[in-house]
Amino acid sequence: MKIIMLGAPGAGKGTQAKMLADQYGIPHISTGDIFRANIKAGTELGTKAKTYMDQGLLVPDELVCDLVVDRVQQEDCAKGYILDGFPRTIPQAEALDQALEALGQKIDYAVNVEVPDANIVKRMGGRRACVNCGGTYHVEYLPTKVEGICDRCGGELILRDDDKPETVQKRLNVYHAQTQPLIDYYTAKGALVEVDGTQDIQKVFDDIVEILSK
Numbered sequence: 579m580k581i582i583m584l585g586a587p588g589a590g591k592g593t594q595a596k597m598l599a600d601q602y603g604i605p606h607i608s609t610g611d612i613f614r615a616n617i618k619a620g621t622e623l624g625t626k627a628k629t630y631m632d633q634g635l636l637v638p639d640e641l642v643c644d645l646v647v648d649r650v651q652q653e654d655c656a657k658g659y660i661l662d663g664f665p666r667t668i669p670q671a672e673a674l675d676q677a678l679e680a681l682g683q684k685i686d687y688a689v690n691v692e693v694p695d696a697n698i699v700k701r702m703g704g705r706r707a708c709v710n711c712g713g714t715y716h717v718e719y720l721p722t723k724v725e726g727i728c729d730r731c732g733g734e735l736i737l738r739d740d741d742k743p744e745t746v747q748k749r750l751n752v753y754h755a756q757t758q759p760l761i762d763y764y765t766a767k768g769a770l771v772e773v774d775g776t777q778d779i780q781k782v783f784d785d786i787v788e789i790l791s792k
């Protein structure tokens with residue numbers, strides 16, 4: 579099963595993608611996590627991506643597309659995968675479609691997690707991310723057992739620089755201008771499904787699983 583997660587920053591894509599990856603035994607591929615790992619490792623890609631990420635802007639398509647197209651052809655993706663945070667622009671979606679078509683494959687579902695902007699701003703202030711494994715929590719909605727420490731790996735939790743309120747509003751604007759058009763793109767392909775992302779985490783998950791099992 580090949581799944582794309584769509585939705586605004588903070589809609590819960592990563593949270594649901596991780597749960598779906600466990601449920602279906604397929605990899606969760608997050609371009610944001612890939613960039614953050616590259617920044618931490620000090621690679622050239624990381625250095626380039628960081629200047630855009632810090633400003634709440636998208637990293638240019640040419641730095642993203644090849645990376646994802648290579649990743650989905652690795653062995654662990656043979657049974658499928660969940661793409662989280664890619665595609666984020668129409669050219670990225672077209673690049674992915676072209677690459678998949680050449681392989682005789684296609685995306686099965688684009689899951690749009692719908693959350694209004696007002697809810698997002700509140701969520702992002704409470705998001706905490708593990709510096710080590712990329713795990714994501716929320717101070718109120720998904721607290722860790724020990725404050726400030728990742729449940730999964732014991733890593734330190736931080737508020738991401740780009741989750742500060744001034745950058746969140748900018749990222750929402752970027753989302754509406756550049757990413758939201760993908761909803762029409764995948765609707766036209768007959769791949770779009772929608773869930774109400776304002777519900778609690780487990781209910782959103784149950785709704786997605788129900789849709790995917792039809």
Ligand code: ADP
Nearest residue numbers: 587588609610630631635636637642663664666
């Ligand atoms: P969120 O889902 O909270 O917005 P991500 O971790 O998916 O955050 O992405 C963080 C940042 O990484 C984005 O704001 C953007 O700068 C960059 N990024 C991630 N994926 C892409 C992509 N497909 N295209 C361009 N930039 C991306």
Ligand code: ADP
Nearest residue numbers: 587588589590591592593705715716719778779
């Ligand atoms: P995205 O990957 O779309 O940027 P995340 O999965 O990182 O979003 O979720 C953003 C924040 O909101 C995190 O702190 C997460 O724990 C929290 N969150 C995710 N889903 C829900 C939900 N359904 N209700 C409340 N908070 C949620």
Ligand code: ZN
Nearest residue numbers: 708711728731
């Ligand atoms: Zn961790």
